[in-house]
Amino acid sequence: MTPLLEIKNLQVRFKIYEGELKVLNGVDMVIGEGEKVGLVGETGCGKTTTVKSVLRVLPTPPARISGGEILYRGKDILKMKPAQIRSLRKGEMSAIFQDPLAALNPVFTVGHQLYDVIKYSSASRGRKRLSKKEIRARSIAVLKETGMPDSERILSNYPIQLSGGMRQRVCISEALSASARLLMADEPTTNLDVTIQAQILRQLSELVAKKKSSILLISHSLGVVRNLTERVYIMYAGNMVEVARTKDLFADPLHPYTKALLKSVPKLTGEGISRGIRGRIPNYLNPPAGCRFHPRCDHMMPICEKERPAFFTGGDSDNHKVACFLCRR
Amino acid sequence: MSEEILTVENLKKYFVTKQGTVRAVDKVSFSVKQGETCGLVGESGSGKTTIAHTLVGIYEPTEGRALFKGQNISKVFNQRPKALKKEIRIVFQDPGSSLNPRRSIKQILELPLKVHRICNDSDRVERVMELLRMVELPPEDYMYKSPQVIGGGEKQMVAIARALAPNPSFLVLDEPTSALDVSVQAKIINLLMQLQQNLNLTYLFITHDLSLMRNITNRVVIMYLGKISEVAPTVEFFQNPFHPYTKMLLSSIPTVSDEEENFKPKEVISRGEIASPVNVPSGCSFHLRCPQKMEICSRADPTVVEVEADHLVRCHLFSDGRKPT
Numbered sequence: 001m002t003p004l005l006e007i008k009n010l011q012v013r014f015k016i017y018e019g020e021l022k023v024l025n026g027v028d029m030v031i032g033e034g035e036k037v038g039l040v041g042e043t044g045c046g047k048t049t050t051v052k053s054v055l056r057v058l059p060t061p062p063a064r065i066s067g068g069e070i071l072y073r074g075k076d077i078l079k080m081k082p083a084q085i086r087s088l089r090k091g092e093m094s095a096i097f098q099d100p101l102a103a104l105n106p107v108f109t110v111g112h113q114l115y116d117v118i119k120y121s122s123a124s125r126g127r128k129r130l131s132k133k134e135i136r137a138r139s140i141a142v143l144k145e146t147g148m149p150d151s152e153r154i155l156s157n158y159p160i161q162l163s164g165g166m167r168q169r170v171c172i173s174e175a176l177s178a179s180a181r182l183l184m185a186d187e188p189t190t191n192l193d194v195t196i197q198a199q200i201l202r203q204l205s206e207l208v209a210k211k212k213s214s215i216l217l218i219s220h221s222l223g224v225v226r227n228l229t230e231r232v233y234i235m236y237a238g239n240m241v242e243v244a245r246t247k248d249l250f251a252d253p254l255h256p257y258t259k260a261l262l263k264s265v266p267k268l269t270g271e272g273i274s275r276g277i278r279g280r281i282p283n284y285l286n287p288p289a290g291c292r293f294h295p296r297c298d299h300m301m302p303i304c305e306k307e308r309p310a311f312f313t314g315g316d317s318d319n320h321k322v323a324c325f326l327c328r329r
Numbered sequence: 330m331s332e333e334i335l336t337v338e339n340l341k342k343y344f345v346t347k348q349g350t351v352r353a354v355d356k357v358s359f360s361v362k363q364g365e366t367c368g369l370v371g372e373s374g375s376g377k378t379t380i381a382h383t384l385v386g387i388y389e390p391t392e393g394r395a396l397f398k399g400q401n402i403s404k405v406f407n408q409r410p411k412a413l414k415k416e417i418r419i420v421f422q423d424p425g426s427s428l429n430p431r432r433s434i435k436q437i438l439e440l441p442l443k444v445h446r447i448c449n450d451s452d453r454v455e456r457v458m459e460l461l462r463m464v465e466l467p468p469e470d471y472m473y474k475s476p477q478v479i480g481g482g483e484k485q486m487v488a489i490a491r492a493l494a495p496n497p498s499f500l501v502l503d504e505p506t507s508a509l510d511v512s513v514q515a516k517i518i519n520l521l522m523q524l525q526q527n528l529n530l531t532y533l534f535i536t537h538d539l540s541l542m543r544n545i546t547n548r549v550v551i552m553y554l555g556k557i558s559e560v561a562p563t564v565e566f567f568q569n570p571f572h573p574y575t576k577m578l579l580s581s582i583p584t585v586s587d588e589e590e591n592f593k594p595k596e597v598i599s600r601g602e603i604a605s606p607v608n609v610p611s612g613c614s615f616h617l618r619c620p621q622k623m624e625i626c627s628r629a630d631p632t633v634v635e636v637e638a639d640h641l642v643r644c645h646l647f648s649d650g651r652k653p654t
Contacts, residue, residue, distance in 0.1 A: 042510040043481075164373075165602055193372040193537060195599040198581035202598075220510060223583025250585060264515035266540040268567065268582060268589040273522075273544050276515030280480050 010068035021284035038225035041235035098187040100167035111155030121178035165196035244320035339393035371552035418492040424484035428476035441494040482513035
């Protein structure tokens, strides 16, 4: 599979009054053409920062990308000119964010916002400008694709008049209207009820399959990622700690953090609830040296405090990589 | 175990708005037994929180009543005797907004002690420290901190400590962990279960997370649009769900293992959205989304039937009290 997006050793820091927050500490990630990739981690581990760096929408300052490369089809996004990035955002990558009410403009109707998106993205491909009628027809078509009932009426509604699930459908249709090659969905269903979540995820995966786009699904819910993706990255405190095919990861998690996280999830089969993970996510002003998970880890060894573990191959498959000294052979 | 500590009878709470009457809770009856954890589950807008708020006296019921240890508690907060307020306490969903950011944790925990005259002035600090130790927060580190500077999980621990301050016997937990990460959730749930055993508490646990419910409750009450759709003992409920809505809920849960996947009802695909409580559909309020809709469903509202012992369902499929074949 040819890589569509490759993140190499990405480092992002935030300047605040007290000093510098060392948030992303060398993130590596590959997303193949047409691949469905998941990214899981707890609140504050740098998931959204990663996405925002890729889209180049991180506010700089306070943020500073202090190292690494983000290659989109071999070209470094971090070195692109603003015009090049804009054209990328038009037809190549798009994002869906967690809170649709914050992502949509409250003073314009859904139709107005979709109109802008479609007009803007269609202008980039050097084609003839679409007429108002054509844009309206396309707006209705993209809304219908997401399973929106009564999509013609929705066009004249304001976001506040819609329910949470419908707002998220509007965001998805905006993101997919440009037939993006890479869709980054940042916790798209966190604010929704389970029944609506199931619907949105089903439609999202159908649409992505139809358009042959790649998707990066970010979530703190392991269950959501398991049902939709082929490969999963587990992130902790600005580092990738484990990557594997979804099936392998859930069958045989290797990193102590992944294991603890999986155990914390309440199971339908009713096995009771584990004790969780002691301590909490580190302060990024002075993150722990070596492996950032070592203060909370039950298998801490002397080396963990000194050295940052590289990716070791673990498990049965070569694609299963773990950043933990326990897996060093 | 068998003694009923709380009984809710035909509870109704309507809100009159410009757009029409919101039927937030519509004729709900259930009971909670001494020492158990009763789960109240439903989507947003199903009236779970309205019930919680009515029980602690934030709202006055429009109709019906709630009995706590035989005493009628359908009164608003300022009409309740202090002894009652001491018995029933609530933990809210968002600890960020339920703790006063201008007070230190010590001040927050002292207030209920002062109001209910739990201990005299000299013992109060000792009691605050005891409460903090009870929720596994070292008092030396946390007493003088503001809630703003601690993490979400720790804030919720403080909120729990505050609820426990006057030695209550009944705790309403309104989605206490839904804003938190799973690892933190696990910690808080463990703590709650431990406290329940040590202090002999009864919980009404409100959540939308059915997997969580599976692991901690004795009985579940499923709500849809202000009405009850199913009540059952937890184990029985998960093995043998009756109502089409609960089947839809169960089949929508994202799971992390194949064993769990096999546990879910397969045939139901989620569709539609919860209707507006201003404009409740005629007949059974679920009929617009129901995969097993019959002609009668859009006309008549089903009544609650006991299909098996302790297993109640409100659905026309079970109207004669038997399972359809």
